[in-house]
Structures are given as structure tokens and as C-alpha cells.
Amino acid sequence: MSxxxxxxxxxxxxxxxxxxxxxxxxxLGKPFRVDYVKCxxxxxxxxxxxxxxxxxxxxAYPVHREKSPLHNxxxxxxxxxxxxxxxAFPEGAVVLDYGCGDGWYLDSLRGRGFTLLGFEPNAEHxxxxxxxxxxxxxxxxxxxxxxxxxxxxxxTMHFVxxxxxxxxxxxxxxxxxxxxxGRFLCLEFSTVDVPGLDRIxxxxxxxxxxxxxxxxxGDAESYQYLVESIRKFPxxxxxxxMIRSAGFSRxxxxxxxxxxxxxHSGWRL
Numbered sequence: 390m391s392x393x394x395x396x397x398x399x400x401x402x403x404x405x406x407x408x409x410x411x412x413x414x415x416x417l418g419k420p421f422r423v424d425y426v427k428c429x430x431x432x433x434x435x436x437x438x439x440x441x442x443x444x445x446x447x448x449a450y451p452v453h454r455e456k457s458p459l460h461n462x463x464x465x466x467x468x469x470x471x472x473x474x475x476x477a478f479p480e481g482a483v484v485l486d487y488g489c490g491d492g493w494y495l496d497s498l499r500g501r502g503f504t505l506l507g508f509e510p511n512a513e514h515x516x517x518x519x520x521x522x523x524x525x526x527x528x529x530x531x532x533x534x535x536x537x538x539x540x541x542x543x544x545t546m547h548f549v550x551x552x553x554x555x556x557x558x559x560x561x562x563x564x565x566x567x568x569x570x571g572r573f574l575c576l577e578f579s580t581v582d583v584p585g586l587d588r589i590x591x592x593x594x595x596x597x598x599x600x601x602x603x604x605x606x607g608d609a610e611s612y613q614y615l616v617e618s619i620r621k622f623p624x625x626x627x628x629x630x631m632i633r634s635a636g637f638s639r640x641x642x643x644x645x646x647x648x649x650x651x652x653h654s655g656w657r658l
Contacts, residue, residue: 395426395437398556399623402430405437417449433622439554444528447511453491455521461493471645471652473545473574475501482542485533485566487559488549492522506541508533534565541566546575551622560635567657573637575653578622582648625651 395405405426412423426437440446447453456464475498478484482503486495489507498505507526509515515528527533544563553559563573594616623631625642628651632640637655644651 397428397431397433398435398439398554399433400428400431402428404429408434417451419445419448443552443554444511447509447514450511450514453509453511453514453518456491456493464493465497469497471576471650472497472547473543473576473652475503478503478543483537483540484543484545485537485541487544487546487563488552489518489526490547492518492524492526494545494547495522495524506533506537530562534562538565539568542568542571544571544573546573546577548576548578550575550577556631557635560632560637564636564657569657571657573632573653573655573657575632576645576650577628577653579642579644579648579651580624582644625653628653629655 396403397405405428407424408427409425412425414421414423423436425434427434472494475484480502483506484495484498484503485506485508487508489495489509492507495505495507505524507515507518507522507524508530509518509526509528510530512528515526519526527536544566550556550559567573595613598616599613622628625644629640629642632653632655635655636657638658640653640655642651642653
């Protein structure tokens with residue numbers, strides 16, 4: 390495999406090796422092909438080069454579609470316990486859900502006295518979501534920071550960072566948006582820490598997901614890459630250090646679902 394020079398999304402390393410070349414878009418069937426490399430330092434597999442505008446990847450993105458009432462009920466019953474708990478938010482808080490997807494979390498906060506904002510990097514989706522929710526949903530990070538710098542009480546992210554092309558600048562934007570005393574809450578994949586569950590989780594991830602991907606799309610390698618990349622996501626302690634480096638204080642995390650995910654918290658003081 391040939392060596393390349395790049396900047397790792399995770400650790401900032403500048404050396405990598407080609408992992409996959411010319412990968413087609415099996416998910417949405419878009420006409421482009423992309424290459425993936427593996428960081429020599431931390432092992433994260435990532436697209437390279439990173440495009441300056443990622444919004445094209447989220448055109449007609451299925452995850453963003455409005456879900457059925459049954460789907461939303463199941464999500465509320467199964468996932469809501471892992472999402473940021475709004476009961477701890479200050480009364481009348483300005484809450485920004487960064488990477489708000491289909492708007493489910495924002496919709497769940499209605500009627501609780503909060504001022505609600507969203508962000509999604511695809512302009513078409515942000516506009517349609519804003520119209521559907523009747524809430525401000527920004528499609529441009531610069532415009533969001535310009536309008537709300539120092540004006541947000543709570544910024545939440547739920548399974549967003551795997552879509553972010555520059556973690557450090559994203560954290561810097563979050564810090565700019567928060568008021569002094571504001572809080573950043575981020576739910577992300579983590580490291581399973583329950584004996585026995587780790588083996589079951591690995592078995593499902595490596596033995597079930599890639600074959601399932603092959604059966605559905607004819608491609609197992611992309612799904613193998615997916616589960617490997619999730620395993621290379623920064624451990625909670627390393628992720629916490631990245632949040633501290635962006636200027637946050639009182640940084641903590643809570644492992645959930647046996648460590649499959651973790652909810653990270655940081656304050657702008």
C-alpha cells in the first residue's frame with residue numbers, strides 16, 4: 390500500500406496508508422468515488438482528501454427523512470435515555486442541537502420553555518427541516534456563529550462527530566456559541582466496558598454487520614470499514630482531552646449502554 394501525507398481527523402498525524410481506493414457510493418448511489426486511508430499513528434480509517442464542502446454527501450440523506458410515528462415511538466422508548474437530559478437545562482435556555490438530523494431531538498423539547506435552534510450543513514435539508522419544525526435551522530456554520538456567538542446556553546450533539554471533517558474547529562465554534570456558564574453535551578460511540586458484552590458486541594459488529602451489508606448492497610468491505618472505524622473513535626479520556634483543549638472546563642463523561650456510547654459534558658466558564 391502506498392504512503393500518503395495528510396492530516397488525521399482524530400490525532401493530527403501526518404502519515405497514512407491507502408486502505409480502500411475508488412470506493413463507489415453504495416448507500417445513495419451518487420456518481421462519485423472516494424479513497425480511504427488509515428492513519429499510521431492512531432489507526433483511524435478516513436476519507437482522503439477531505440472535501441471542502443461535505444453538503445453534497447447529505448443530499449437526500451435517508452437518516453434525515455421524517456420518520457413514521459412508530460419509528461419515533463421506538464426511538465423514544467429505546468434511545469431517549471441516552472440523549473441529553475433536558476430536565477437539567479436552565480429554565481428558558483437557548484438550546485442548539487448541532488447536527489440535528491431529522492429534528493427528532495428538537496421536536497422532543499417543544500413545550501418546555503426553551504428557545505430551540507438547529508444546525509445541518511446541507512442548505513436544502515436545513516431549509517426544509519426549518520419549515521417542517523417551524524424553528525431556525527442553520528445550514529451555514531459561519532452564519533450561525535455570527536448570529537448567536539455568546540448567546541447559547543446548551544449545545545447538544547448526538548452521533549455527529551463521525552460526520553465532522555475538523556473536530557478542533559467544530560469544538561472551537563461550539564465554544565464561541567456558548568454563553569459563559571454554557572454547557573456542551575455530546576453523545577458518541579465509546580468503548581464497551583462490560584465483561585462479556587464486549588465479546589457479544591464485537592461478534593455482532595464483525596460477524597453480522599459486514600455479511601448483512603454484502604447481502605443488502607453486494608459490498609461487505611465498506612461495512613467492515615464502518616465497524617473498524619467506530620472502534621478507532623477516541624477513547625473517552627482522549628476525547629475529553631480534545632474537549633478541554635478547545636477551552637472547556639469541568640469536562641466529564643458518563644458511559645451508557647455498557648460503554649457502547651458515552652455522554653460527554655464540558656462547560657464554558
